[in-house]
Amino acid sequence: MELYGIRGPAAPLASERDQNFRIGADHVLKISNGGESRAFLELQHEAMARLRAAETGLEWPRVAVSPAGEDIAVAGGHFVRLLTWIPGTPFAEIPERTPELLDSLGRALARVDLALAGLDRPAAHRHFHWDLRQAAEARQHLALLPEARRKLVEPFFAAWERVPWPALPHSIIHGDPNDYNVLVRGGRVVSILDFGDMVWSATVCDLAIALAYAMLGEEQPIAAAARIVAAYREVRPLSEAELDALYPLAAARLAMSVCYCAWQAAAAPENEYLQISNRPAWALLERLAALPEGWPTDVFRGRAAAREGLLARRRRHLGPSLSISYREPLHITHGRGAYLYDSAGRAYLDCVNNVAHVGHSHPRVVRAAAEQMARLNTNTRYLHEALVDYIERLAAMLPPPLSVVYLVCSGSEANELALRLARAHTGREGVLVMDTAYHGNTNALIDISPYKFNGPGGRGRPPHVTVLPLPGTGEMPPIPHDIAAFFCESALSCAGQVILPPGYLREIYGKVRAAGGVCVADEVQTGFGRAGTHFWMFETQGVVPDIVTMGKPIGNGHPLGAVVTTPGIAASFANGMEYFNTFGGNPVSCAVGMSVLDVIRDEGLQENARATGEYLMAGLRELQARHPVVITDVRGLGLFLGFEMAGEREATELVNRMKDRGVLLSTDGPRHNVIKIKPPLVFSRADADLLLARLEEVL
Ligand code: PMP
Secondary structure: OOOOOOOOOEEEEOOOOOEEEEEOOOEEEEEOOOOOOHHHHHHHHHHHHHHHHOOOOOOOOOEOOOOOOOOOEEEOOEEEEEEEOOOOEEHHHOOOOOHHHHHHHHHHHHHHHHHHOOOOOHHHOOOOOOOHHHHHHHHHHHHHOOHHHHHHHHHHHHHHHOOOHHHOOEEEEOOOOOOOOEEEEOOEEEEEOOOOOOEEEEOHHHHHHHHHHHOOOOOOHHHHHHHHHHHHHHHOOOOHHHHHHHHHHHHHHHHHHHHHHHHHHHHOOOOHHHHOOHHHHHHHHHHHHOOOOOHHHHHHOOHHHHHHHHHHHHHHHOOOOOOOOOOOOOOEEEEEEOEEEEOOOOEEEEOOOOOOOOOEOOHHHHHHHHHHHHHOOOOOOOOOHHHHHHHHHHHHOOOOOOOEEEEEOOHHHHHHHHHHHHHHHHOOOEEEEEOOOOOOOOHHHHOOOHHHHOOOOOOOOOOOEEEEOOOOOOOOOOOOOOEEEEEEEOOEOOOOOEOOOOOHHHHHHHHHHHOOOEEEEEOOOOOOOOOOOOOOHHHHHOOOOOEEEEOHHHHEOEOOEEEEEOHHHHHHHOOOOOOOOOOOOOHHHHHHHHHHHHHHHHOOHHHHHHHHHHHHHHHHHHHHHHOOOOEEEEEEEOOEEEEEEOOHHHHHHHHHHHHHOOEEOEEEOOOOOEEEEOOOOOOOHHHHHHHHHHHHHHO
């Protein structure tokens, strides 16, 4: 009243360093902290005036002039200013950030940066502890954090250290477009408040700071950030160096925030404002720490723009019989653990890629491959430790008399070789298989895969093949007396995640052997600990096969397969004709295979499959109890699970909607109505919870 001649109720507003009050409906009274200089306040006013003149499409506070003609008054030794109030809601309090809102934030930031470009005043060249260039100061407070949190945050500071500051354009920046300073009205950003953090710094820091806060609480933080970045770049293009620095700077801002919070909380435990963004910041840092290196920057660079072109180019030259998943195909660029990451910044919980057994791009597997590849890659015609070590290790994982190993490059090659072994050993052609089975993509294997020969484009069952009905669906035909082999998965994948009834294989193995045939366990999908209770699924049936075939998980994505058989069968096959496989058993593949076995052991993945599988199964059963009409059956063992839905339409719809919610699933079974769940074995309880929560939403 004394200074400005206005009167009204004064409500305190949160601030880190100043004292601010809302006065009546239209004004904010700002009492600066004792350390503020007049020149710096004048700079703030100049910046606001400049922004007002720049046609940013945004609103900016006006500075009231006191009856004494001052825009900066002095009271009690402090500078005092009165600004107009801009109505709106802080970005932080907007429950749903629409793409339009994110776009408007990106544009607003770019317009501010453009408007402030060219402005330079000595007052901006100050040492300011929130300036991203000064992150090292915040880093000093790391010691106040508990060890686990320190370890979480330190890599973000390490990445900040590599930011090439001289390569970044500098200007006076707003300095603090955090989610409480960004004002929203009518679904778009109308102003960015509080110029008290203005500083001469890298221009890109404003965008980085805004991203740090805009990501808080987002289900897909990088996708939200990418949206802002793309909108920003339409108004103010970013240089290569700025694009590279953006993500490390955004993450560094969060790291600074939690460090200062720890420091300030220790000094002033009563200031609540200090704590406001602390918990969400930790949650976000934890999410960011789990992301693959380089992915956010890739996304910010606009890799998604290639997506449409990719589909067209793929169609021009890739055989049309290769399908692509989902109505809207995914453009996955990175993988880590049980997650896949796309070019648009979305993370997906991967519940189907059973090849990435120990987790996508597991660092130990990657290192094993890279190191061996850098040293030597040849073939099995030379002596090499990697080959011998690996076949010893693999053979030791199987019950006797299974002890002779052949290394190949795929599940199909493994089954193809198994068929040759069985035929060489028995001198017969005939094969017994399960209905809906798939054993591989070669001519001979299509002939023993009802899934293919009875499916679209198939030529029906060849005369040498006998098909057994799925358990519980029909009469068991007599076992022919001229068969070479019985091929059977130890739990049925393509048939729709079917667990065989107890004693099933024991009975049929008995009949097959009595007829002179050999028993082949196709463990391509089911092996390597997925069953949880056992390392091999056949062990759950209490049988020992004559031949075991392996693929998919054995190399965690590296093309590797294996056949393990008895010395007797191997001897029958050794008829003088050499078996040579150019790539099978090469030192790189062996190093990879060995590292996969190491990781399964060292990370306790078989036990995780058992425990997490049990937990997930219980959750699925609960889901079925609540939705008995849509979910008609739940089954599985370990992390080999599935649930049956009323029909194919429901299953397809569910798979697509789950994808939209960041969870990858797929369908299987003769009626395509079974949702299969066979995630990487690193799948955690938290992952299971996420899957169940999303399923509940979609159902
Ligand atoms: N056997 C089974 C049970 C399979 O699921 C597959 C692949 N889906 C194969 C064999 C063939 O393996 P690959 O695709 O590696 O040739």
